[in-house]
Amino acid sequence: MVEEIAHDVYRIPVPLPDSILGSVNAYAIKGRGRHLIVDPGMDLDPCLQAMDEGLRRIGVDAAKSDFFITHSHPDHFPLVARLIGEGSVIYIDRREAEVLERLRSGAMFANLREFARFTGFPDTDLTEILPPEVTRRSPVERVWPFRFVKDADQLTVGDHRFRCVSTPGHSLGHTCLHEPSSRLFFAGDHLLSDITPGIQARRDMGNPLVDYLEALDRIYPLDVRVVLPGHRDPFTRFRERIDELKEHHRERAAEIMSELKDGGKGIYEVASRITWSVVDADSWDSAPDLQKLMATGETFAHLKYLEASGAVRREMRDDRIIFSLA
């Protein structure tokens, strides 16, 4: 059901079959002649149907629209391929375009194999648990009409003027949109109302949780009336939600520290001992392998954060990383 959020700004829920999230929020901003669509969704027939239906109701022609992608995750980006028209531009951070290329070339899958090794993930055939778009390299190099955006870039659509806000953490080049005059904030997966955005480290490069917490601090002063998240309902508790998310990560970090009190441990081992609300099973052992893989990525992000703060240190044991209290 399409919802009018503000003058010329609409929310179109797009279903996500087989996902606990239920749907992804696409947003459409009606302009004069050209429109802007934010995060269209998955490349599946029911998603295309929902978008077509929603856009028809508000009188927006996808072929005469440009696209803003908060991040390249498979539930936000791929439907763009079936919507763009000639002359459509896709606004995206360069680092997200690089993620798509690493996915296409198979580099991402190679990284995940390495990740399984150094985290001590049990010997599992990753091709069995990961979706085929991750495990199969695609020989087709698609030329996307990307226009790279960076922090503080402006986008004008009809009467609206948006400012790009770089918010890395949930993904490498995650970017939000803020409009100071309407006080709308298109949050992607940087802020969600009742679930915690996943922050995973799947490579031993950079520090996603440090980036994420810094990005939360950076948006805190913004004047925001309504947050338009990538999933679930729009909400108004902008600063309260930021405070809650920071508190959540402080608690997680403390829990992980306490797991290291009786000695150094590998990343997978730590993940298997802490409590998970995202792991959809009675016990760790009975949880699906894909959820365990994601939980291990979250744990590694926290351990890297703790390492950067000087609270834990690492050593290599065979080809596994072992963390212990500093």
Ligand SMILES: [Zn+2]
């Ligand atoms: Zn995401």
